[in-house]
Amino acid sequence: MGSAKDGSExxxxxxxxxxxxxxxxxxxxxxxxxxxxxxxxxxAAEARVSKRTIYNVFGGKEQLFRETxxxxxxxxxxxxxxxxxxxxxxxxxxxxxxDVAVRLAAAVLGGPVLRLRRLLIGEAxxxxxxxxxxxxxxxxxxxxxxxxxxxxFHERGLLHVPEPELAAEHFAFLVMGAPLDRxxxxxxxxxxxxxxxxxxxxxxxxxxxxxxxxxxxR
Amino acid sequence: MGSAKDGSExxxxxxxxxxxxxxxxxxxxxxxxxxxxxxxxxxAAEARVSKRTIYNVFGGKEQLFRETxxxxxxxxxxxxxxxxxxxxxxxxxxxxxxDVAVRLAAAVLGGPVLRLRRLLIGEAxxxxxxxxxxxxxxxxxxxxxxxxxxxxFHERGLLHVPEPELAAEHFAFLVMGAPLDRxxxxxxxxxxxxxxxxxxxxxxxxxxxxxxxxxxxR
DNA sequence: CATCTTATGCACTCAACAGTTTACTACAAC
DNA sequence: GTTGTAGTAAACTGTTGAGTGCATAAGATG
Numbered sequence: 001m002g003s004a005k006d007g008s009e010x011x012x013x014x015x016x017x018x019x020x021x022x023x024x025x026x027x028x029x030x031x032x033x034x035x036x037x038x039x040x041x042x043x044a045a046e047a048r049v050s051k052r053t054i055y056n057v058f059g060g061k062e063q064l065f066r067e068t069x070x071x072x073x074x075x076x077x078x079x080x081x082x083x084x085x086x087x088x089x090x091x092x093x094x095x096x097x098x099d100v101a102v103r104l105a106a107a108v109l110g111g112p113v114l115r116l117r118r119l120l121i122g123e124a125x126x127x128x129x130x131x132x133x134x135x136x137x138x139x140x141x142x143x144x145x146x147x148x149x150x151x152x153f154h155e156r157g158l159l160h161v162p163e164p165e166l167a168a169e170h171f172a173f174l175v176m177g178a179p180l181d182r183x184x185x186x187x188x189x190x191x192x193x194x195x196x197x198x199x200x201x202x203x204x205x206x207x208x209x210x211x212x213x214x215x216x217x218r
Numbered sequence: 219m220g221s222a223k224d225g226s227e228x229x230x231x232x233x234x235x236x237x238x239x240x241x242x243x244x245x246x247x248x249x250x251x252x253x254x255x256x257x258x259x260x261x262a263a264e265a266r267v268s269k270r271t272i273y274n275v276f277g278g279k280e281q282l283f284r285e286t287x288x289x290x291x292x293x294x295x296x297x298x299x300x301x302x303x304x305x306x307x308x309x310x311x312x313x314x315x316x317d318v319a320v321r322l323a324a325a326v327l328g329g330p331v332l333r334l335r336r337l338l339i340g341e342a343x344x345x346x347x348x349x350x351x352x353x354x355x356x357x358x359x360x361x362x363x364x365x366x367x368x369x370x371f372h373e374r375g376l377l378h379v380p381e382p383e384l385a386a387e388h389f390a391f392l393v394m395g396a397p398l399d400r401x402x403x404x405x406x407x408x409x410x411x412x413x414x415x416x417x418x419x420x421x422x423x424x425x426x427x428x429x430x431x432x433x434x435x436r
Numbered sequence: 437c438a439t440c441t442t443a444t445g446c447a448c449t450c451a452a453c454a455g456t457t458t459a460c461t462a463c464a465a466c
Numbered sequence: 467g468t469t470g471t472a473g474t475a476a477a478c479t480g481t482t483g484a485g486t487g488c489a490t491a492a493g494a495t496g
Binding site: 059061118123125143177178186187198206 | 249251254336338339340341344346349350352353358384387389392395396398399403404405416419420426427
């Protein structure tokens with residue numbers, strides 16, 4: 001157990017290398033063309049690998065798809081986890097929320113996450129388990145994390161958040177709901193400054209909604 | 219120019235009938251399988267029509283897809299237009315908003331709209347024009363309509379909405395953002411009562427955010 | 437070095453599927 | 467009732483693309 005990244009422990013380094021280049025090429029191809037539209041010969045060509053190698057390492061197109069997406073999900077999950085971990089720790093509620101808002105919006109609306117979402121939504125009917133899995137591990141994680149942070153603010157009397165899960169949803173979708181919806185259809189990515197501005201405006205709206213319900217607090 | 223629904227004016231009634239049954243079958247097939255995954259033979263079989271007829275009436279698979287979706291878009295557009303037309307007319311702000319919220323959420327999260335969204339998002343890379351078109355004509359219309367209603371409330375001093383477009387986004391995504399996102403991945407439709415409850419909670423959050431900024435108003 | 441494993445290249449099979457051809461039928465209108 | 471326009475059924479063409487077999491080369495391992 002040395003420099004291996006995946007579950008590829010003491011296996012032949014050639015296999016590990018093949019896996020890596022194939023997954024990279026396959027990710028790009030599946031993101032661009034969807035499952036049915038993707039073409040194994042092209043993936044092999046782009047990975048500069050013989051088609052046979054793909055069939056040796058993975059069993060077939062569907063397994064390739066599943067394992068490729070499994071890796072993407074791990075990335076997305078890691079990504080989600082480090083968002084908003086340190087929420088609810090300082091006294092600067094407005095500042096913290098604004099900061100998380102901007103980071104959240106930028107992360108979700110950045111190209112890669114968006115393309116992954118498009119792919120999974122498009123294949124949701126064909127691969128419902130993958131879509132479910134993604135939802136639980138990426139957006140779900142973020143929601144949990146946000147709810148936890150908001151709960152901390154609530155307990156410290158800095159916000160009025162009787163239902164942290166609900167408030168987390170409100171926060172997330174005030175911050176990036178509209179741009180996300182537009183971006184899913186747009187193909188052309190949105191301007192980063194517009195996204196950030198909407199995120200800040202969303203955070204402010206959230207504060208207005210969840211702060212002054214306890215006006216005479218100290 | 220009599221009882222024809224489409225642009226099929228004085229044409230052969232057989233053609234009109236063929237169009238209709240083919241579009242119906244094609245809609246279902248494309249929604250279920252996507253563009254690449256759909257199969258013209260199956261569409262013909264399900265429409266109980268000869269495959270040749272499809273190629274006579276439409277030119278080929280792509281035109282069939284485009285015209286099928288064009289019809290779906292018209293439906294979606296009509297649907298969107300009659301949502302929230304009468305917003306901002308009475309003095310019962312809270313009541314009106316709660317009502318629109320529930321109807322909006324039910325409409326967007328109802329099966330058909332959701333499946334159409336999945337299809338268009340999945341094909342956004344292959345048919346960017348269709349996705350753009352849909353966005354402008356359905357969600358875009360709803361946003362405009364909401365913004366207009368909120369602007370009326372603002373002008374009558376019942377709400378504080380300096381930026382109606384922004385507020386409309388906030389309203390829409392407070393009301394149905396989270397359920398919509400979940401539903402896009404879920405394949406299994408969400409429980410209607412849960413959706414309605416979230417919609418009401420969203421409307422309340424919106425009111426808290428956009429009402430009391432002008433507290434001493436009458 | 438000897439051997440075992442993996443990768444390559446290429447030809448191949450087989451099935452699915454878009455689109456066409458043809459020979460025939462049904463109906464509508466004059 | 468003849469003529470023109472659609473629709474039907476089924477076989478056919480051509481292509482694309484998933485997956486396989488095999489002989490050979492390259493690299494890992496002992």
